Amino acid sequence: MSTMAAQATQVYAVFVRATPEQVWDAITKPEFTEKYFFGARIEVRDGRRRSQLGEFDWEEEVLEADRPHRLVHRWNAGYDPELASEDASRVTWEIEDTGNGVTKLTVVHDELEASPKTAESVAGGWSYVLSGLKTLLETGTPLQG
Amino acid sequence: MDDGDLVFKALADPTRRHLLDRLFERDGRTLTELESELEMTRFGVMKHLRVLEGAGLVVTRRSGREKLHYLNPVPIRLIHDRWITKYAEHRVAALADLKTELEETA
Numbered sequence: 001m002s003t004m005a006a007q008a009t010q011v012y013a014v015f016v017r018a019t020p021e022q023v024w025d026a027i028t029k030p031e032f033t034e035k036y037f038f039g040a041r042i043e044v045r046d047g048r049r050r051s052q053l054g055e056f057d058w059e060e061e062v063l064e065a066d067r068p069h070r071l072v073h074r075w076n077a078g079y080d081p082e083l084a085s086e087d088a089s090r091v092t093w094e095i096e097d098t099g100n101g102v103t104k105l106t107v108v109h110d111e112l113e114a115s116p117k118t119a120e121s122v123a124g125g126w127s128y129v130l131s132g133l134k135t136l137l138e139t140g141t142p143l144q145g
Numbered sequence: 146m147d148d149g150d151l152v153f154k155a156l157a158d159p160t161r162r163h164l165l166d167r168l169f170e171r172d173g174r175t176l177t178e179l180e181s182e183l184e185m186t187r188f189g190v191m192k193h194l195r196v197l198e199g200a201g202l203v204v205t206r207r208s209g210r211e212k213l214h215y216l217n218p219v220p221i222r223l224i225h226d227r228w229i230t231k232y233a234e235h236r237v238a239a240l241a242d243l244k245t246e247l248e249e250t251a
Contacts, residue, residue, distance in 0.1 A: 007171075011172075011204050011215035011217060012217055014219045014223075106204065126219075127222035130222070131219060131226050143230075
């Protein structure tokens, strides 16, 4: 692995054979997230994004929610006390219908300048999460760990 | 061609792999910045970036007047999940460790 500092703005994209509404539900409802988001139960509702993972429980502010196009929220790494002490960063989900039953999902994780440990920690995680989300929506079953 | 074909084709070229490595070091770069690190015409770099973008390995975002290029590792992860995990992860890991060890002591 490289010893470079992780990037303060990270961009990830994936094409999924599903509708924008299905993608929206998969990122805002706990019964979906627990199957691909490291087991975390995540719910976006009433301006908050609540997460529960094992013994950890935390929540973030939702800055924008425009179903099924765009979701913007703060990010606190509540699953790790050391990371959680860093400044909150920001995650933007853009959901775009590309036609032919394929939806493009783009995740921009930015405002990580003051949170280098979080930046490092999420850099590998997003690819895993988006790969798992695609597999779940396209096959109905989670990735084999 | 399906998505996997585009990714393998994009990765089959050394200049394109070099471009990905440059973006891995520092992400969100303009064409001009990338061009300055390669012995290649602007047109050539554009052509390679277009192939990488077509395969989803590079994603562009506008920032004011600038078009910034970001490395998108998700297609590589999909190949990993499709081809590595399924067939050979523990064997590959052992061989990769051995290679690293041998090359470090060489």
